[in-house]
Amino acid sequence: MSRNPKPTAEELKFVYRLVLNGSEDSDILAEYARLYEAGRLMFPYRSDKRFIRECRKTLEAALEVAQEHLKKQVDPTIVKRREEHFTDLADVAKSLLANGLASVSSPGWTTNQSHQAKYLLPSANAASGYDEMTKEQLASQLNSNMATILKEKDWFFRYCFIPHLKSELSEELQTGLFSKTVDEQPYELIETLIVLAARGIFKGTCPVCEDWSSG
Numbered sequence: 097m098s099r100n101p102k103p104t105a106e107e108l109k110f111v112y113r114l115v116l117n118g119s120e121d122s123d124i125l126a127e128y129a130r131l132y133e134a135g136r137l138m139f140p141y142r143s144d145k146r147f148i149r150e151c152r153k154t155l156e157a158a159l160e161v162a163q164e165h166l167k168k169q170v171d172p173t174i175v176k177r178r179e180e181h182f183t184d185l186a187d188v189a190k191s192l193l194a195n196g197l198a199s200v201s202s203p204g205w206t207t208n209q210s211h212q213a214k215y216l217l218p219s220a221n222a223a224s225g226y227d228e229m230t231k232e233q234l235a236s237q238l239n240s241n242m243a244t245i246l247k248e249k250d251w252f253f254r255y256c257f258i259p260h261l262k263s264e265l266s267e268e269l270q271t272g273l274f275s276k277t278v279d280e281q282p283y284e285l286i287e288t289l290i291v292l293a294a295r296g297i298f299k300g301t302c303p304v305c306e307d308w309s310s311g
């Protein structure tokens with residue numbers, strides 16, 4: 097007797113459907129035989145119950161894990177809380193970009209000269225004009241926006257927003273002090289914040305959401 101060939105994905109689906117419909121091992125083998133006799137079996141002919149038992153075991157293990165996973169994915173309370181959490185985080189990103197920072201642009205000087213570089217902010221006074229800002233002024237505006245947020249949301253900012261934000265930053269910036277990043281790379285930070293505010297979806301976890309992930 098030849099060795100049992102490995103089942104294809106199609107064959108596994110065939111067996112899994114029968115298992116989920118409540119078929120016994122012998123019923124499934126009978127189905128193989130019926131199709132074989134009718135010349136319609138698309139898989140190797142099988143008559144060994146051990147193969148069916150193996151399939152059953154694999155399916156049950158996968159189902160158990162998949163059900164745990166799906167339960168967390170579709171649990172309406174968790175879905176809702178995650179949405180609210182992301183909205184709160186996006187609101188912080190937007191608040192950090194207040195006072196025009198959401199529209200800041202860089203004319204393209206190299207960052208080596210960034211202490212002299214001028215960034216452009218749409219002018220609050222003229223309809224079509226721009227205000228020029230230095231890196232220090234950008235950092236100062238960011239720090240000022242941050243101070244406003246900290247008055248109301250100190251804990252959330254430190255323990256939720258920062259960890260989520262850091263998981264979006266380069267490795268170098270992840271380990272550094274946030275205040276140092278603000279001072280040294282305000283424009284890069286603003287670019288990341290603009291993406292996050294628009295996307296409204298955050299990587300990483302924090303003490304609020306760590307149990308909601310499905311890992």
Ligand SMILES: [Zn+2]
Nearest residue numbers: 301302304305
């Ligand atoms: Zn979180």
